[in-house]
Amino acid sequence: MNIAEYFRLSINALMANKMRSILTTLGVIIGVFSVILLVSLGSGLQSYITNQISELGSNILFVIPGKIGGTSGPGETVNRLTLTNVKYLSERLQGIALVSPQIGKTTTIKFANKSNKNTNIWGVSANFPDIIKTKIIKGTFFTKSQEKNGSKVVVIGPTIVKNLFPNTDPIGKKITISGGKYTIIGLSASRGSSFGQNQDNIVVIPFTAAKKQFSIDIANQIYLSANSPALVNLVKKRAKEVLLTRLDEEDFTIMGQEQILSTVTNITNVLTIALGGIAAISLLVGGIGVMNIMLVSVTERTKEIGLRKALGARRQDILTQFLLEAVMLSLLGGTIGILLGIGASMIVAVFFVAVVTPWSVILAFLFSVAVGVIFGMTPAIRASKLSPIEALRYE
Amino acid sequence: MKIDPVIQLTGVIKDYGSEEFATTALHGINLTVYKGDFIAITGPSGSGKSTLLNIIGLLDTATSGTYLLNEKDVTKINEDQQAYIRNREIGFVFQSFNLLKRVNVLENVILPSIYTGTNKTEREKRAKELLIKVGLEDHIYKKPNQLSGGQQQRVAIARALMNEPSLILADEPTGNLDTASGNEIMTIVKDLNRQGKTIIMITHENDIAKQAKKLVQIKDGKVL
Numbered sequence: 137m138n139i140a141e142y143f144r145l146s147i148n149a150l151m152a153n154k155m156r157s158i159l160t161t162l163g164v165i166i167g168v169f170s171v172i173l174l175v176s177l178g179s180g181l182q183s184y185i186t187n188q189i190s191e192l193g194s195n196i197l198f199v200i201p202g203k204i205g206g207t208s209g210p211g212e213t214v215n216r217l218t219l220t221n222v223k224y225l226s227e228r229l230q231g232i233a234l235v236s237p238q239i240g241k242t243t244t245i246k247f248a249n250k251s252n253k254n255t256n257i258w259g260v261s262a263n264f265p266d267i268i269k270t271k272i273i274k275g276t277f278f279t280k281s282q283e284k285n286g287s288k289v290v291v292i293g294p295t296i297v298k299n300l301f302p303n304t305d306p307i308g309k310k311i312t313i314s315g316g317k318y319t320i321i322g323l324s325a326s327r328g329s330s331f332g333q334n335q336d337n338i339v340v341i342p343f344t345a346a347k348k349q350f351s352i353d354i355a356n357q358i359y360l361s362a363n364s365p366a367l368v369n370l371v372k373k374r375a376k377e378v379l380l381t382r383l384d385e386e387d388f389t390i391m392g393q394e395q396i397l398s399t400v401t402n403i404t405n406v407l408t409i410a411l412g413g414i415a416a417i418s419l420l421v422g423g424i425g426v427m428n429i430m431l432v433s434v435t436e437r438t439k440e441i442g443l444r445k446a447l448g449a450r451r452q453d454i455l456t457q458f459l460l461e462a463v464m465l466s467l468l469g470g471t472i473g474i475l476l477g478i479g480a481s482m483i484v485a486v487f488f489v490a491v492v493t494p495w496s497v498i499l500a501f502l503f504s505v506a507v508g509v510i511f512g513m514t515p516a517i518r519a520s521k522l523s524p525i526e527a528l529r530y531e
Numbered sequence: 532m533k534i535d536p537v538i539q540l541t542g543v544i545k546d547y548g549s550e551e552f553a554t555t556a557l558h559g560i561n562l563t564v565y566k567g568d569f570i571a572i573t574g575p576s577g578s579g580k581s582t583l584l585n586i587i588g589l590l591d592t593a594t595s596g597t598y599l600l601n602e603k604d605v606t607k608i609n610e611d612q613q614a615y616i617r618n619r620e621i622g623f624v625f626q627s628f629n630l631l632k633r634v635n636v637l638e639n640v641i642l643p644s645i646y647t648g649t650n651k652t653e654r655e656k657r658a659k660e661l662l663i664k665v666g667l668e669d670h671i672y673k674k675p676n677q678l679s680g681g682q683q684q685r686v687a688i689a690r691a692l693m694n695e696p697s698l699i700l701a702d703e704p705t706g707n708l709d710t711a712s713g714n715e716i717m718t719i720v721k722d723l724n725r726q727g728k729t730i731i732m733i734t735h736e737n738d739i740a741k742q743a744k745k746l747v748q749i750k751d752g753k754v755l
């Protein structure tokens with residue numbers, strides 16, 4: 137008997153029980169579908185976050201207060217990143233890196249009778265746009281001299297434009313921040329949101345103005361930008377040396393993009409695997425469905441098996457027929473599941489993030505084949521071992 | 532001229548079950564069947580007729596004794612070799628027809644030949660010829676449950692003939708049929724014998740048994 141013959145036999149048997157075949161296939165479809173979709177979501181999320189971090193630029197370093205992985209958490213230490221220390225750092229890194237503090241707080245800003253809540257006020261240096269990519273869509277950023285003079289000028293983000301200036305041109309208008317009147321000189325482009333934080337509800341002012349306005353002297357963090365990617369490690373080393381002359385080891389942490397990336401990647405990897413694992417369980421359930429149906433089918437067709445054996449079918453003929461039935465069910469389910477999974481991922485990608493990963497497709501495919509072979513094996517072997525006369529007598 | 536024995540059974544014993552529920556269905560059967568024979572096996576219910584026929588047809592194996600089929604000892608061959616013999620040398624006809632309900636008449640007749648590996652068009656041609664021979668040319672594409680009992684049994688006979696076996700085994704082929712249909716079947720069976728097929732048939736009915744060339748009576752697992 138050739139292979140086409142075996143296929144014909146199995147297809148006929150499956151077609152004879154269409155509804156049951158469809159329902160069995162459905163189990164595998166759902167399993168494969170969810171594996172692909174959930175893994176796509178996981179990897180989509182991962183690449184989205186990775187992109188967000190990469191957008192910061194590879195030259196960037198952050199100095200944040202406190203020691204990560206030290207005895208006391210970042211929140212517990214006294215922030216000793218004073219503006220004097222920032223200035224000192226800036227002088228010492230002259231020629232290899234740009235330095236900007238970020239000081240300020242979150243408050244409500246007002247214009248006329250309107251107000252905008254929870255606005256992040258960032259007091260930074262004039263070189264800030266050279267460190268953190270900041271696109272100015274209208275107007276200008278503040279200058280070195282405006283920084284020096286502590287000018288009350290402000291660059292506002294899209295959220296503020298939307299809320300306070302729905303119909304008017306904000307440039308030249310004065311907004312109130314903590315009682316101080318600031319002249320709008322520029323509008324920054326949208327940064328979207330990252331890590332659940334709105335990056336557009338931000339106003340940027342000279343750190344000198346912020347210092348006076350809020351009577352604070354401590355930076356929330358310090359941005360460093362090495363003049364070239366090759367200098368990043370040197371800058372990191374030097375910055376640490378410089379800061380250690382004034383601060384203790386526990387007072388600060390210097391983080392590069394790579395560290396952030398690897399931390400985040402670790403988290404998202406775990407997330408992806410967890411999602412995939414959950415989906416794999418449904419695939420397993422689908423596989424057990426295939427086995428269940430095959431067992432029922434063997435029992436139900438015991439007489440048929442007896443008849444086929446009486447007419448000359450060998451053990452391997454019966455084995456092949458039943459195994460093929462199981463494999464075809466799971467392969468069909470697997471293929472449909474893959475197509476649906478890829479389709480759904482593409483649809484999700486339009487609204488959210490999802491990246492179809494080849495390994496998840498391959499894995500799902502192999503899994504569905506394995507499901508067919510493994511779960512079809514037991515019933516098939518059982519069927520093939522029946523003695524012809526006993527199978528024929530079966531009612 | 533010496534006629535070759537097709538079947539030679541010597542001291543065939545068949546035990547069923549184990550220990551407590553053990554029954555002996557056949558108590559040392561000796562039987563020789565020659566080429567071209569037409570044998571009717573009769574006997575009371577439970578006497579072991581079906582058991583004997585199943586052993587002859589290699590559907591079951593004897594507990595002890597020897598069985599030579601075409602002068603070859605078939606008690607020692609493996610499962611695949613048994614399947615091979617069932618496929619090519621033996622045609623079965625059962626009391627309850629045993630047709631596959633989900634496929635049509637033609638596919639049912641073709642069934643034995645798919646395990647032989649003959650080419651598809653050839654086997655369809657042969658199946659149709661056989662169906663014409665048993666008078667079912669108008670029912671080739673019907674499903675078995677659209678046919679009468681007599682018609683279904685004729686499909687079963689066509690199926691038994693598909694691989695041109697020399698030996699036809701029939702276990703009460705007319706047992707589920709009325710007299711008229713039974714006679715139709717007997718006409719076909721006798722015709723087959725006339726064409727040279729060796730036939731062993733179990734029956735309860737005297738009228739049927741009389742039409743065979745030889746009578747073998749069985750009682751309590753022994754040939755009388």
Ligand SMILES: Nc1ncnc2c1ncn2[C@@H]1O[C@H](COP(=O)(O)OP(=O)(O)OP(=O)(O)O)[C@@H](O)[C@H]1O
Pocket residue numbers: 547548554555556574575576577578579580581582583
């Ligand atoms: N699978 C089995 N397990 C146990 N005992 C069996 C089995 N098959 C048959 N027997 C026993 O063997 C004996 C012979 O049975 P068999 O079917 O050969 O009788 P039979 O002559 O064909 O009867 P009938 O005319 O009713 O068909 C009976 O006593 C029966 O109970």
Ligand SMILES: [Mg+2]
Pocket residue numbers: 580581582702
């Ligand atoms: Mg019987």
